Amino acid sequence: MAEYRPEEIETKWQRVWEERQIFRAVDDPGRPKYYVLEMFPYPSGRIHMGHVRNYTIGDVLARYKKMRGFNVLHPMGWDAFGLPAENAALRHGVHPADWTYDNIDYMRRQLRRLGFSYDWTREFATCDHEYYRHEQLFFIQMLERGLAYRKKTLVNWCPSCHTVLANEQVEDGTCWRCGTEVTQREMEGWFFRITAYAEELLEGLKRLQGKWPEKVLTMQRNWIGRSEGAEIEFPLEGLSEKITVFTTRPDTLYGVTFISLSPEHPLAEKLAEDSGLRAEFEAFRQRCRRQRREIEEGVAEKEGLFLRAYAIHPLTGERVPIFAANFVLMEYGTGAVMAVPAHDQRDFEFAKKYGLPIKVVIRPPEGDLDPETMEAAYEDPGVMVNSGPFSGLPSEEGKQKIVEHLENLGVGRRRITYRLRDWGVSRQRYWGCPIPVVYCERCGVVPEKPENLPVKLPLNAQLDEAGRSPLPQLESFVKTRCPRCGGPARRETDTFDTFVESSWYFLRFACPDAREPLDRERVHYWLPVDQYIGGIEHAILHLLYARFFTRVLRDLGYVQLDEPFERLLTQGMVIKEPYRCPRHGWIYPEEVSPEGTCLKEGCGEKVIVGRPEKMSKSKCNVVDPDEMIRRYGADTVRLFMLFAAPPEKDLEWSDRGIEGAHRFLKRVYQLIMNRADKLREVSPYTGDGKDLSPELRALRRKTHQTIRRVTRDLEERLHFNTAIAAVMELVNFIEDTLKEVPEETPGFRSVLKESLRAVVLLLSPMTPHICEELWSALGEERLVSEASWPEWDEEVAREEEITIVVQVNGRVRDNLRLPADADEETVKRAALSSERVRRHLEGKTLRKVVFVPGRLINFVAG
RNA sequence: GCCGAGGUGGCGGAAUUGGGAGACGCGCUGGAUUCAGGAUCCAGUGGGGAUACCCCCGUGCGGGUUCGAGUCCCGCCCUCGGCACCA
Numbered sequence: 001m002a003e004y005r006p007e008e009i010e011t012k013w014q015r016v017w018e019e020r021q022i023f024r025a026v027d028d029p030g031r032p033k034y035y036v037l038e039m040f041p042y043p044s045g046r047i048h049m050g051h052v053r054n055y056t057i058g059d060v061l062a063r064y065k066k067m068r069g070f071n072v073l074h075p076m077g078w079d080a081f082g083l084p085a086e087n088a089a090l091r092h093g094v095h096p097a098d099w100t101y102d103n104i105d106y107m108r109r110q111l112r113r114l115g116f117s118y119d120w121t122r123e124f125a126t127c128d129h130e131y132y133r134h135e136q137l138f139f140i141q142m143l144e145r146g147l148a149y150r151k152k153t154l155v156n157w158c159p160s161c162h163t164v165l166a167n168e169q170v171e172d173g174t175c176w177r178c179g180t181e182v183t184q185r186e187m188e189g190w191f192f193r194i195t196a197y198a199e200e201l202l203e204g205l206k207r208l209q210g211k212w213p214e215k216v217l218t219m220q221r222n223w224i225g226r227s228e229g230a231e232i233e234f235p236l237e238g239l240s241e242k243i244t245v246f247t248t249r250p251d252t253l254y255g256v257t258f259i260s261l262s263p264e265h266p267l268a269e270k271l272a273e274d275s276g277l278r279a280e281f282e283a284f285r286q287r288c289r290r291q292r293r294e295i296e297e298g299v300a301e302k303e304g305l306f307l308r309a310y311a312i313h314p315l316t317g318e319r320v321p322i323f324a325a326n327f328v329l330m331e332y333g334t335g336a337v338m339a340v341p342a343h344d345q346r347d348f349e350f351a352k353k354y355g356l357p358i359k360v361v362i363r364p365p366e367g368d369l370d371p372e373t374m375e376a377a378y379e380d381p382g383v384m385v386n387s388g389p390f391s392g393l394p395s396e397e398g399k400q401k402i403v404e405h406l407e408n409l410g411v412g413r414r415r416i417t418y419r420l421r422d423w424g425v426s427r428q429r430y431w432g433c434p435i436p437v438v439y440c441e442r443c444g445v446v447p448e449k450p451e452n453l454p455v456k457l458p459l460n461a462q463l464d465e466a467g468r469s470p471l472p473q474l475e476s477f478v479k480t481r482c483p484r485c486g487g488p489a490r491r492e493t494d495t496f497d498t499f500v501e502s503s504w505y506f507l508r509f510a511c512p513d514a515r516e517p518l519d520r521e522r523v524h525y526w527l528p529v530d531q532y533i534g535g536i537e538h539a540i541l542h543l544l545y546a547r548f549f550t551r552v553l554r555d556l557g558y559v560q561l562d563e564p565f566e567r568l569l570t571q572g573m574v575i576k577e578p579y580r581c582p583r584h585g586w587i588y589p590e591e592v593s594p595e596g597t598c599l600k601e602g603c604g605e606k607v608i609v610g611r612p613e614k615m616s617k618s619k620c621n622v623v624d625p626d627e628m629i630r631r632y633g634a635d636t637v638r639l640f641m642l643f644a645a646p647p648e649k650d651l652e653w654s655d656r657g658i659e660g661a662h663r664f665l666k667r668v669y670q671l672i673m674n675r676a677d678k679l680r681e682v683s684p685y686t687g688d689g690k691d692l693s694p695e696l697r698a699l700r701r702k703t704h705q706t707i708r709r710v711t712r713d714l715e716e717r718l719h720f721n722t723a724i725a726a727v728m729e730l731v732n733f734i735e736d737t738l739k740e741v742p743e744e745t746p747g748f749r750s751v752l753k754e755s756l757r758a759v760v761l762l763l764s765p766m767t768p769h770i771c772e773e774l775w776s777a778l779g780e781e782r783l784v785s786e787a788s789w790p791e792w793d794e795e796v797a798r799e800e801e802i803t804i805v806v807q808v809n810g811r812v813r814d815n816l817r818l819p820a821d822a823d824e825e826t827v828k829r830a831a832l833s834s835e836r837v838r839r840h841l842e843g844k845t846l847r848k849v850v851f852v853p854g855r856l857i858n859f860v861a862g
Numbered sequence: 863g864c865c866g867a868g869g870u871g872g873c874g875g876a877a878u879u880g881g882g883a884g885a886c887g888c889g890c891u892g893g894a895u896u897c898a899g900g901a902u903c904c905a906g907u908g909g910g911g912a913u914a915c916c917c918c919c920g921u922g923c924g925g926g927u928u929c930g931a932g933u934c935c936c937g938c939c940c941u942c943g944g945c946a947c948c949a
Contacts, residue, residue: 536944645874
């Protein structure tokens with residue numbers, strides 16, 4: 001009995017792959033390429049099961065496409081800048097650089113041990129200055145084109161991370177990384193003009209339909225938040241200025257009874273001062289800033305401050321009072337809103353609170369509205385009333401008509417606004433890419449000269465104990481000369497948001513050694529990424545930034561590409577149920593007795609089993625990949641990851657499940673190794689099958705059907721779980737055949753060889769090591785990793801006899817084995833001769849016969 | 863509240879196009895092997911009734927279309943995810 005020793009086999013073949021460099025991607029414009037990419041990891045220390053799942057899926061695809069003859073690019077690198085490195089440095093007294101590179105070394109070993117088919121010659125880390133220097137150049141060029149700019153605004157500040165966050169990085173008012181509540185601060189910082197691409201980013205989503213998960217497309221669409229409407233000007237009474245509002249409901253213009261301004265609106269401050277309300281206004285504005293979170297969640301009560309000023313309605317000439325209101329956001333539209341209480345719920349609530357008039361201008365299709373008794377705003381379409389010459393128009397039509405009228409008068413125009421805001425990229429952090437500008441006393445803000453790049457992040461920095469960036473205190477870094485006038489200047493000490501690095505790494509993988517930022521030809525050959533794989537948590541953040549950055553680089557002339565990722569697979573999380581003891585809190589599975597009681601300190605309390613959730617250290621429900629590899633080998637871990645669930649769903653970790661996967665591999669190993677000697681010299685069957693026994697013909701049929709099924713599962717759906725199930729069925733079938741068919745049967749060995757070769761080939765992208773071993777045991781000279789994917793023969797796969805289901809009134813009563821091409825008459829005759837069928841037809845009149853060739857026959861009787 | 867995905871045995875999950883519901887695996891039950899346990903192998907395994915042939919019920923709930931519905935249509939319930947004073 002051959003014994004399956006995964007560790008031995010796996011390290012052996014990993015060495016062979018390494019020595020022969022078989023996964024090296026070489027540009028070859030004559031061959032069709034396939035670029036598989038998994039989202040690169042942050043080098044946090046060790047890989048977790050989520051990585052294993054993500055990278056296993058990618059690896060299967062890369063290996064499969066290689067077998068299909070594609071020139072495959074499958075690279076790996078490190079998203080190496082970021083805050084955890086600084087935190088670790090504080091805790092353990094190691095420099096972020098050392099910590100990061102050590103982690104990379106460890107994690108690279110882990111990935112190699114899993115046998116992933118990366119082209120390691122293309123590896124890089126984003127904290128290498130040879131990588132980020134190019135990013136600095138991009139920035140300078142964006143600056144020249146106005147795609148990067150500096151401004152002072154209210155920003156999201158995480159007090160725990162000591163840094164600013166982009167809107168995309170604030171989740172429910174808290175920091176996406178540490179969960180601390182985010183506060184508002186007025187600060188200067190650098191921004192990327194992603195809003196200039198809002199329409200294109202939205203439009204581009206259409207071409208991704210069917211290739212990206214619908215969910216991700218929807219999330220991006222909502223995030224960009226396009227809305228069509230109009231800008232309308234309201235002159236101020238007694239002043240030369242005017243207020244410009246944005247509205248999506250120009251049809252309700254005649255219903256305006258007041259104007260609401262954001263407290264951050266410049267005119268709000270001015271009007272307050274003019275009215276002698278300076279102190280009150282300032283207090284109100286401060287309160288609004290503090291309330292920001294509640295305001296954004298919509299839980300804060302509406303509050304306003306009458307500015308004792310009036311605007312003039314552009315059509316009716318009426319005076320409308322102006323308020324500063326806490327719910328009006330300066331960042332959206334124009335920061336000013338025309339309030340129509342009758343037809344907007346927010347304005348309605350505000351009007352009720354401050355006793356402002358409610359004027360109905362839209363009548364519902366049925367019934368009428370009475371401002372006195374209304375309990376909520378009527379926001380649906382209807383017919384315009386009390387609207388001067390526009391009365392009587394359907395509101396949808398009225399929108400157009402009013403805007404046209406305003407355009408003619410020159411006091412309004414059609415306008416589209418987006419919810420998307422510009423991307424704030426300044427971070428007050430040390431471990432990031434320096435922003436290459438200096439502040440010169442004479443010249444102001446000056447970009448570094450391209451030939452002076454990179455602006456290297458100094459590695460001699462002493463980290464601040466409070467967790468602040470040491471850069472501003474680092475004289476040798478800060479003190480510099482102006483690239484323009486040579487005079488004394490101060491260096492920018494903010495670094496880039498680390499999402500900037502991950503916005504273009506997939507391009508650099510095409511030419512990691514290029515001296516220029518990107519080699520147009522090589523990028524053109526390899527890009528777009530044909531299949532991108534990663535977690536859903538980046539549905540907006542990374543994926544939106546990357547789509548934006550790719551377009552920027554296109555406009556800067558570096559690439560000829562709009563969408564970087566042709567297909568996207570968002571894999572589910574790896575989850576596991578946590579255990580909790582009423583006395584000890586979260587406990588490890590080892591601390592639970594078979595009876596379900598707590599073993600900690602002889603506790604004995606009944607343990608509560610939580611519902612499966614994302615693995616986390618604090619819940620004690622993590623499974624360590626190293627431990628699993630040690631116990632079962634990489635192939636088993638990979639197999640389980642693929643088999644337990646389809647990739648887009650969450651995968652529930654199961655100790656029993658991985659045992660099952662291991663058991664299957666042991667069975668396959670023994671099935672083949674125990675016969676390998678006898679089969680080595682045998683050629684796979686090539687005849688037409690006429691000389692074979694029915695059992696052997698059946699085995700060939702099953703084999704070819706399996707090849708067909710696995711190919712379709714991998715090609716069309718990426719459903720590895722059903723592909724594996726199909727191979728398991730084939731293995732079961734082979735074992736059954738071996739039991740029934742004597743070895744001397746003519747053709748036995750060659751048919752067996754054909755089937756076993758298929759098993760090995762079909763499994764090889766998923767469990768490559770064991771398959772190399774079995775492949776060579778079967779006498780193959782080449783590596784299975786370099787073999788061609790097997791093909792199926794429709795003729796062989798076709799069933800000679802099929803089962804026809806016989807129904808009476810839609811209920812199954814019998815089934816018949818008949819030749820595949822049996823016609824209706826034959827089937828009918830056979831079915832009616834069945835005793836079981838006759839019994840159910842007895843005493844009834846046959847009304848109708850439904851015949852589905854090759855499937856079923858249904859007798860309708862009554 | 864709005865948008866999206868989903869609800870199938872004890873569990874993870876299958877089911878091309880409307881055509882035998884529950885593939886494959888886990889678990890469980892019985893048996894073989896063993897001094898014993900483990901491992902392995904064999905058989906069974908949706909529920910109920912009969913325990914022989916068979917019959918009835920069954921894919922969140924209620925209706926509908928159809929010879930036939932897990933699959934299509936209408937109305938609800940629940941779970942998960944995203945968005946949510948964006949004018």
